[in-house]
Each structure stands twice: as C-alpha cells, then as structure tokens.
Amino acid sequence: MTSLQLKLTRKDPLSPRITRFRFEHPRAAELPAFSGGAHVMVEMRDGERLHRNAYSLISDPSDRTGYEIAVQREDGGRGGSRFMHGQTRIGMVMNIGLPVNLFALDLTARKHLLIAGGVGVTPFLAQIPQLARLGAAYELHYAVRRREELAALPLLPAGAAVHVHVGAEGRRLDLAALLAAQPLGTHLYVCASERMIRAARETALAQGWPQEAVHSEQFLAPAPGEPFEVHCAASDRTLSVGAEQSLLEALEAAGIETPWLCRGGACGQCETAVLACDGSIEHRDHWLEPAERASRIMPCVSRFRGRLLTIDR
C-alpha cells in the first residue's frame, strides 16, 4: 500500500459536527491526480492505536496543490473521527493513502443524478466541478434532516444545479417521483445512509432502471462486537480478535499479510476464504453475494460468533 506523507494545512469547521481538513505536500510538490468520487485512507496514530479511515476527497480534482476531506464526528464510533476533530493540529504530517476511486462517474451517461444524504455529499463535491467542466448534465439532490446539516452548500461552485431537501421543514426527497422523471441515459449515484441507499436502489430497480445505471457508495466503519477466536490455517496461528478490533486489524497486528483498499466492506480486496466455521459469521460488507457468504468473509468489517473460525490466511 503506497501512501504520501502530507502536512495538515487547514482545519475549518463546516457545521457543528463536520470539519474540513486540507493536506498539502510538505515541500509544496504537486499531488497525484484523482477523479471525482475518489477516497483516501487517512492513518491516525492515536497512542497505542492505529486508526485507518477512508474519506472521500472533496476538493476540485483539477487542484493538484492539496487534498481536502470532510470528517463528521461520530461520538459513538471507534475514535478515528474524534481523533481528527480533537487531536490533529495544523502543521502535523500524516500518512495519507494514494487516492482510489470506487465511485467513479460513468461518462457515457447522458445525465448524472446525484443523491446525497447528509455527509454523503462528500464525493459529489469533487464530481460536480468535474461535471461542470465537461459541460455534462447533472442534478444534485442534497437531503438532510435539519438545515444546519447543509454543511456542503458553501463549498459548491456558483450556479451548481442543487436541490435541497430538509426533512424537518417537511421537504423530504420524493425518490419515486424524482426517479420516474429522468430522461433516458440517466445514471443514478447515491451516497447516503444504508437505509437511504437501499430505498433508492429498490425504487430504481422496481421502476425498471437496470443495475448498470445505479451506483452507490457507503463506507462502513468496523463495528465493535464480541471478542472471538480465529485460526489462520496458512500461517498456522490462532488469534484473538478484541471487542474494539476488526479481524483485519487483528491480522495486521499479528503480521499476517492481508491486502486491503477501502477497509469499509466495499472494494473486495481483503476477501478471504473460510475453511471451517463452527458458529456464525456476521457479514456486514457490501461485497459478497449471498451465495458466497457461506465460504467467504470480509475481514475489514465482518465478525464471527461461535466456537472457532478457520480462514485461509
């Protein structure tokens, strides 16, 4: 995994819970190019703990002088976002992974319909300048519960095609009506809560949208759970996965090589064969097909409950 050592140069609160961070090269060198929808993995050394969180890049892809991300503080989370808000200081040098795009625009689309739920607006902040430059037809629907959560509005370019939906003001997004009114060749992109993504996908497919025109992204954070034991057959070692730890983190702590990219159940890199399972796997990823779940596990987000799990690592 290749990464860059970048300096934190700005930290701007955008809303009560969302802060924008800007990273630049310590010697002001140009950064690798990225496309709208890309994310970076941010490494946080938090005392004994190492957090690695994926954040979508929100800056204009044509700006090669810095990478910007927006982080929503999750007080009930595992600590990564709290570290970003509370422990980072301007001038600090942090390890930032190279940009990876799992949510790229399909440029064959006639129109791009972007649906953001709350902080899910982040990938669209980089895609909109790209679409505007291409002269492509697009529409952003930005749905939040309360008006103060519209943190991204000031970051959108002047004249952006944005429709705001504030639930508390009785202006909820009418997905069925919106999707039914789209011209041929429209692609749908949804970045939101799991519930909203499911609703958008189900509505689109029920209306006859083909799968290829429906895109979504949601990074899961590994949820804490019961500690469990795992036997790694290839390395012939048995590990304990702590309550606050993911299986992937336990493998890394033991020095067992496991490929990864998103660490959020979306990209498929860490897919691992299950050789034996005396218990039940708690699958939490968006990667495995239902039929694969008996014999595969995504160590980044999924856990195990039972006597012993044997995996091919």
Place this chain on the structure above:
Amino acid sequence: MTTVPPSPAIASRPRHAPLVPRPCGAALMVADQAGAAALLTLAGAAPGIMSRTTVLLCAAGGMAGAIRAQNPARLVQIASTAELPAALDAALRDARMGLHMFLAGSEGLIGQARAIAMAAGLPAGAIQSEHRGTMARRMQCVHCKTIAEEVATDPYDCPGCGRALFVRDHFSRRIGAFQGVCVDAETPGERPRPVEIRA
C-alpha cells in the same frame, strides 16, 4: 424458437434468450411476423404490462389482430425495417428511465432496433431480445460500409462493392450489424461455395 448459443470465440456475438417479464415503468415491444408470437407469450406471463406498452410491429400485419387483442396502450405498424428509425425515434422521444425494451424476431430487426435505442440513451441492461424466424443476418461490409439486409448465405456478394464477403460473428452494437470481410483477399478468385447460414 431458436436461441443462439454465444460463439465461444467472438465476445460481440449477440446473445438472445426468451423474453422474461421484469419490473418496468413502461415497455416498448418490437417484433416482426415471426417474433410477434414471443410477445404474445410475454403478455401471457405478465398480463399487467400491456396497458403500459407500445407495440411496434414490423411487416407483421398477420399478427396485428392477436397483438391488439392483448390491449396494448399503443400499436404502431410499419411496413419494413427501413421505417424503423423514424418509428423508434417517435416512440423514444419522451421516454423516461424505467422503460424496458423487448425485441423479438430476426437478427436484423433486433440489431437495428437495439442500436437505435442505445443511441437514444437506453442502457443495454434495459433491452431484452429473443431470436425468432429467419437465420439471415444484417451485415456490414467492412471495406465499403454498405449494409446488406437479410443475408442468408456465407459468403455473400456485397451489394456495394461486389466483393465476396465472409460472414463473421463479430457484431457492432453501434451499427447493429454483423461484419462481412473479403473472403478471397489472400487468394483472389478462390471463393468457397456459398452455404446457408444456420446459426
């Protein structure tokens, strides 16, 4: 009914399968005389769909009554595939995402209708096709670009440049035609005897 197995060598060879109902906001069905029966089977499997369906029949006057009896929202009849572009443009002009297209009949009808619909923005995943009737193909000469309709033999003589053309499984989705390549380029005059296209 003939379902053509994909040639293992040529990835672009269109794959056809029996039409199956799918959730859709509206439907556009296109068939020729042989394909219309596939639409009747589909209508039988998904009775609710016809009230949201435009049916476009191409040189299939004999099936118009049976299709009309299914009460489609609209029935349009055209005399030949030459009228297909104008008829499809009209049907797709105000279409919205959620439209599903069902094509049934010859390779020529299917290929041409699919190319027009995709040029109008309809995603490939919203188009189903079932091959019925003739094995003849719609061919494009790769040398002079002339399109020949209903080519029944391999090789065939290009109506544009006169070359004897080998009927390939290579298919252009954009043009909606198989590709015909000069069969005797290496050995001028040595042409295999034309045989009927059977798959």
